Structure formats: structure tokens, C-alpha cells
Amino acid sequence: MSELAVRVEGLRKSFGSTRALDGVDLEIPTGTVLGLLGPNGAGKTTTVRILTTLLRPDAGRAWVAGHDVVAEPQAVRRAIGLSGQYAAVDENLTGLENLYMVGRLYGLKRAAAKARARELLERFRLTEAAERPSKTYSGGMRRRLDLAGALVAAPSVVVLDEPTTGLDPRGRLDTWSMISELVADGATVLLTTQYLEEADQLADSIVVIDHGRAIASGTADDLKAQIGGERLQVVVAQSGQVDLARSVLAEVGTGEPVVDDHLRRVSVPVSGGTKALVEALRRFDGEGVEVLDVAMQRPTLDDVFLTLTGHPAADGDTQKTEGAA
Structure with a gap:
């Protein structure tokens, strides 16, 4: 347990007749980032709410920073920082006031709370906006302020x-950089995401x-290796030639093969590398298929997700009960 920042064993949680978690297990070694991937309704947010003591599990156990989330909720809360899906900032307070308030709620003395607030505003490049009401902030600025609040x-x-x-692409890259800095400083991070490139990075x-179950685990390379080596991908000129x-x-x-009708794109795992490519092009020529683009590529996490779940990461059946929990 001393080497694990988070440990989860057999978590189960139901909302009425809907089972949001069905025996989830996971471990996060200290000082690392675990990416929890899944579509809407898969159980990610329910897992987060249990680990942050906002929900009690129906069965199973979980420890955060060595503390049982059910038996020692106050100790867990003292050890964690949480940034949810939506920026939780008071729009009528300035950026400085938001962070100062969080510091005071954590029990910091006035001077210490103000000093910590200014330190984080500088770290998250919000110093120039420190005295402005947060309702004037852009979406990216609010997200940075919310993340700063989780670190007070x-x-x-x-x-x-x-x-x-x-977030826009710039805001996403800024957040990635900040998460990397957290880990470099020794923090352990549980990251839930639908953006597979985010987990890869x-x-x-x-x-x-x-569907409430952990269906695969490992490094990004481990997961990619599960579905084979290279993939051959082609884009055809006409929609009628996709089939x-x-x-x-x-x-x-x-x-x-995996087909994207909208993009007229078809991909398939292959062996033999360029031999498979040459053979495919020969057959396309014989069948009169006009190819606009062709590429050999390693599997991506998108390929992994599609293989494991049967649908792309952006899809999936949303369980409304999880979102309303």
C-alpha cells in the first residue's frame, strides 16, 4: 500500500436498476498518471465520486493516499485535490479571491492563504487577471483557475x-503542460478523459x-500491441466504392476492416508491411477503385478503443443516472 497512491478493489455502484460500476479494480503507483478511459456513461465519473468521498460504493473497497474512502473520508479529503468536468469557480469573485477562499476553507491563515493564491496565479499565468472577476475570464482561464484551486x-x-x-487546442496543450508539471513535482494524478491522444500523451x-467494468489495462504501447502491429488505411474517391x-x-x-463511410476511409490490421500495401494497391487497380490516400500506420488508442468496446471513444451509450448522481 505504501507504494500505491490509489488502490481500488471490486467497486460496485448502482442507481436504481442501472449498474454504473460492476466490480472495478485499479491501482495507481505514487508519482504516476493513470488515464481512465471510457465513453460517456462508462462509469468514470462514478469512480471519481467514490474516490473523492462524494459517493459511497455499494460494494468493494478503495484507498487513497493510504486511507479508506469510506472509513476515513476526512483524511482522504485532506490528501486530494479535485478538478471536475466543469470549472467550479465563483464568477463574482476575482481570481485571487477564489483561491484565497479555498485556502481559508482548508484552514490556512490569512497571510498564508493569500501567499498561496498569488503563487498559484503566477504558476498558471493568471497574475494579470488576478483582480478581475472570474466571470470575465475565458473558458481556458476558468479551467486554469479551477485547476489552481485543486492545488491550493x-x-x-x-x-x-x-x-x-x-477547451480549444491551445487551452488543452496548456493543461497538458500543467499536468506534467504536477507529476514532476511528485503528485499522483488520476485523469479521466474521452480524448485518447490526451491519455497517450x-x-x-x-x-x-x-459499462462499469475495467476491460483492459496497461501502458499505451501494451494496449496497442493487443490489436497487432501495423494498419493499412485507404481513402477512396467515391462513396460507392467504400464497400x-x-x-x-x-x-x-x-x-x-474498420469503415468510416463519412470520410470514405477503410483500415485493417496487416502483416507483411509493404507487401500487403502493394498487394492491396494491385487489387484496387484491378477492381477499378480510385484511391485518394493510402498509409501504413501503427495502431492508435482509437483503434484499441474501437477493438475493445466496439465503438469509437466519442460514442457510447450515455447512462443518464451516472451524470445525475
């Missing part, structure tokens, strides 16, 4: 529930959760 008490475990949802290990392209790649590849 210098927690050893930081829980980030889809921290970049709704930040996570030391990944757990894929779907024909799929049939050709089904014969050339080593697995079931």
Missing part, C-alpha cells in the same frame, strides 16, 4: 475529471472502462 492545499493525489472538455498507464474497398482489405488484412 498541495495535495499528494490530484483527481482530474475530463479536465480539457470544451500524459498517462503512464491506462485503464479502459466500459468494395472493404472487401479488398478484408482479403489482404489479418482482421476485420
Whole structure:
């Protein structure tokens, strides 16, 4: 337990007839980032709410920073910082006042709370906006202020529930940089996300959760290795040729082709590298299929997710009970 910042065993939680968690297990070594992946309704937020003492599990146990989340909730709360899916800032207070208030709620003395607030405003590049009401902040600035609020008490475990949802590309990159800095400073991070490139970039290990169960775990490379080596991807010129392209790649590849009708794109795992590519192009030429683009590529986490769950990461059946919990 001393080497694990978070440990979860057999968590179960139901809302009425809907089972949001169905026996989830996971471990996060101290000083690392665990990416918890899954579509809407998979159970990510329910897991976060249990680990942060906002919900009690129906069964199973969980420890955060060595403390049982049910038996020692106050100790868990002192050890964690939480940034949820939506920035939790008081829009009528300035950035400085928001962080000062959080510091005082954590029991810091006035001078210490103000000093910590200014330190975090500088770290998150909000010093120039410190005296402005947060309702004048952009979405990215509010997200940075919310993340700063999660760090006021210098927690050893930081829980980030889809921290970049709704941010523009610049805001997302800024948040990634801040998360990397947290880990460099020794923090442990639980990151829930639907953005697979985010997990690929930040996570030391990944757990894929779907329908309340952890269905796969490992490093990004481990998960990619599960679905084979290279993939052959083609984009055809005409929508009417997508099915024909799929049939050709089904014969050339080593697995079931994945089709994106909207983009007229078909991909399939292959062995043999360039030999498979040459054979596919020969067959396309013989069938009169016009190919606009062709590429050989390693599997991505998107491929992993599609293989494991049967749908892309952005899809999935949303369990409304989880969101309303």
C-alpha cells in the first residue's frame, strides 16, 4: 500500500436498476498518471465520486493516499485535490479571491492563504487577471483557475475529471503542460478523459472502462500491441466504392476492416508491411477503385478503443443516472 497512491478493489455502484460500476479494480503507483478511459456513461465519473468521498460504493473497497474512502473520508479529503468536468469557480469573485477562499476553507491563515493564491496565479499565468472577476475570464482561464484551486492545499493525489472538455487546442496543450508539471513535482494524478491522444500523451498507464467494468489495462504501447502491429488505411474517391474497398482489405488484412463511410476511409490490421500495401494497391487497380490516400500506420488508442468496446471513444451509450448522481 505504501507504494500505491490509489488502490481500488471490486467497486460496485448502482442507481436504481442501472449498474454504473460492476466490480472495478485499479491501482495507481505514487508519482504516476493513470488515464481512465471510457465513453460517456462508462462509469468514470462514478469512480471519481467514490474516490473523492462524494459517493459511497455499494460494494468493494478503495484507498487513497493510504486511507479508506469510506472509513476515513476526512483524511482522504485532506490528501486530494479535485478538478471536475466543469470549472467550479465563483464568477463574482476575482481570481485571487477564489483561491484565497479555498485556502481559508482548508484552514490556512490569512497571510498564508493569500501567499498561496498569488503563487498559484503566477504558476498558471493568471497574475494579470488576478483582480478581475472570474466571470470575465475565458473558458481556458476558468479551467486554469479551477485547476489552481485543486492545488491550493498541495495535495499528494490530484483527481482530474475530463479536465480539457470544451477547451480549444491551445487551452488543452496548456493543461497538458500543467499536468506534467504536477507529476514532476511528485503528485499522483488520476485523469479521466474521452480524448485518447490526451491519455497517450500524459498517462503512464491506462485503464479502459466500459459499462462499469475495467476491460483492459496497461501502458499505451501494451494496449496497442493487443490489436497487432501495423494498419493499412485507404481513402477512396467515391462513396460507392467504400464497400468494395472493404472487401479488398478484408482479403489482404489479418482482421476485420474498420469503415468510416463519412470520410470514405477503410483500415485493417496487416502483416507483411509493404507487401500487403502493394498487394492491396494491385487489387484496387484491378477492381477499378480510385484511391485518394493510402498509409501504413501503427495502431492508435482509437483503434484499441474501437477493438475493445466496439465503438469509437466519442460514442457510447450515455447512462443518464451516472451524470445525475
